Amino acid sequence: MRTVLAATLLLVAPIAAHAACAATDFAIQDVKVAAVGSGIATRLSVKGKLVNNCAAPAAAQVRLDAKDGSGNVLVSKVGWPAGTTNISPGQSVDFDMGRLLHYQTDMQSYSLSVVDVKAW
16 A cells, blocks of 8 residues: 555656646736838737746746737737746746737737746
């Protein structure tokens, strides 16, 4: 019985360590959106800062939704602003997720949210 209990603890321990940070432990701050350039060469800039408020180093996946004037989502993209690098507790990383989208003239508003957290 002790062997089964010990084996179960060893299997669950990595899951518990991974669960230490959640999407709510990250904040997206200082978001600035701009269309850069003109005509067919127009590109979108969606800059911000991703802050780790978790007690452990981790990375967060961010989703960018571009919406039309009625609030309908035209396109969604996800990205890891810090790549495969963990952000230390209390630290932040600057990002620009606009490069993931092709600018469309009917894009009127944008929302950013943390959708996943991982410790690399």
